[in-house]
Amino acid sequence: MSANLTTDAIEAALAARLAKAKAKKPQRVGIPQRPADAAVVLSSAQRRLWFLHQLAPDSSAYTLPVAWRLRGALDGSRLRAAVVAVVESADALRTFYRATDGTPTAVLAEADALEWREFDGLEEFGSEVRRPFDLEQAAPFRASLFRVGADEHVLLLCVHHIAADGWSMGLIADRLGAVYGGAALVAGTQYADVAYWQQQRSSDGDLAYWREQLADSPRPVELPGDRSRPAHPSDAGAQYSFELDETLTTQLRALAASEQVSTFMCLVAAFQVLCARQAGLDDVIVAAPVSGRDAVPELRTVVGCLVETVLLRARNFSTSTGHELLQQVRNTVLEATEHAAAPFEEVAALLPYPAEGRPPYSVLFSATHVPRVDLSLAGVRTEPLTIEAPARKVDLTMEVADLGGPTISASITYSTELFDASTIERFAHQYLLLLEGLDSSTPVSRLPLLTPAEQTKLLAPRP
Known part of the structure; x- marks a missing residue:
């Protein structure tokens, strides 16, 4: 799940800059319907995800699972019919991807191509979550119903990221x-319309920005691991969750307000500092997903992958204070958001190093403002279930969720082939210390990564 990088309560000044930038571009008056005789095309995001799927077709890293416990008199046939109707209403959920000479072609299937499975008990729940999609032979959406008791079920929906994002869920x-x-769905703007509309737009201006921004850029961050990178890495991963307590959350929001930046910018700045210091660099690139749903109002009702990945570059950590770094990050985030429409594969081609058969970034930072996905079924009590997604996409991904409450939650998904759990726990601890030190005149390269008590313990003479 991801949201616009600059969505925060203090965005008046930032929104003004974005509005000024958008005013220089041709006005978007809406998304026209794809001509009936026009082929179904893939969006930039779909092409990128299709390519990543080819690299690891057995991976579940890009599966978006959501599940609910259902208690009460559930009508299974009615539920299945409702799922079919939902698939019928969204072409992205019933699109197959056939390869022709190494190029993907989108093929729309009928809604009855839906994969629906029923199980007695929850023994197969984990395997259903992890089961990879075959994008060439099956739709990127499936539903599973698990009977737990006479009046208790669990419904699991799995969607490949090529067909949806967090908002879509x-x-x-x-x-x-x-x-x-009992309601009927009214067909609206379809993702195929969006992809066709995107294809007609020129991205020359956006690519010019990325060409300048990525000139002489460093290779992907190589965080020091506990083991060497395997020749053929898998998606094996684990997740570590932690929280910014009320004191730190309040401090961070106050800093954001005083610096006229968003909370996201503070959070990603500290992440960039930590990655730079861990890797011994003064120039790093961190990938971040940005929502494309704000461009045109009707995009907020479209099921599909409307998330683009942008590359956030930060430099001069050795001399920059937290305040100076925040201004640098502020400009970078705003400019990246302004130019996020550039097709990612064309942006990646501007990097001065080969892709080497993996994503052109190794660390990713994601902020979500999307609340949990709730389901309401008439006559049935529903409860969302938490599903960890241990399959990792890159070496390390940090996701933060700032939903306006007194604290900010965070999680790190990491490669277990590279890192031990204790290493990631220490990484999270150091991240919190850097956040505490951002509001300082000390260069970020010298901010402490140990508490005073830890420093004393480390320097104490050994018995």
Whole structure:
């Protein structure tokens, strides 16, 4: 899940800059319907995800799972019919991807191509979550219903990221509840319309920005691991969760307000500092997903992958204070957001090093403002289930969730082939210390990564 990088309560000044930048571009008056005789094309995001799928077709790293416990008199046939209706309403959920001479072609299937499975008990739940998609032979959406008791079930929906994003999962749940309750869905803008519309737009201006921004850029960050990188890495991963307590969250929001930056910018700045110091660099690139749903109002109702990846570069850690770094990050985030429409594969081609058969970045930072996905079914009590996603996409991904509460939650998904759990726990601890020190005149390269007590213990003479 991801949200616009600059969505925060203090965004007046930032929004003004974005509005000024957008005013220089041709006005977007809406998304026209794809001509009936036009082929279904892939968006930039779909092409990128299709390529990543080819690199690791047995991986579940790009599966978006969501599940609910259902208690009460559930009508299974009615639920299945409602799922079919949802698939019928969103072409992205029933698109196959056939390769022709190494190039993907989108093929729309009928809604009855839906894969629906039923199970007695939850023994197969984990394997269903991890089961990879075959994008060439099957739709990128499947549903599984697990009977736990006479009046208790678990519903699992899995969607490949090529067909949806975090926002889409909420749309799917809303539509499913509406149809189960007797409502009819009205077809609106389809993802195929969006992809066709994107294809017609020129990205020359955006690419010019990225060409300058990425000139002489460093190779992907290589964080020091506990083991060497295997020749053929898998998606084996684990997740570590932690939290910014109320004191730190309040301090961070106050710093953001005083510096006229977003909370996200503070959070990603500290992450960049930590990656730079761990890798011994003064110039790093961190990837970040940015939502593309703000361009045109109707995009907020489209099921599909409307997330682009941008590359956030930060430099001069050795001399920059936290305040100076925040201004650098502020400009970088705003400019990256302004130019996020550039197709990522064309942006990646501008990097001065080969892709080497893996993503052109090794660390990713994601901020979400999307709340949990709730499902409402008439006559049935529903409860969302937490599903950890241990399959990793890159070496290390940090995701933070700032939903406006007194604290900010965070998690790190990491490669278990490279890192031990204790290493990641220490990484999170050091990240929190850097956040505490951002509001300082000390260069970020000299901010402490140990508490005073830890320093004393480390320097104490050994018995």
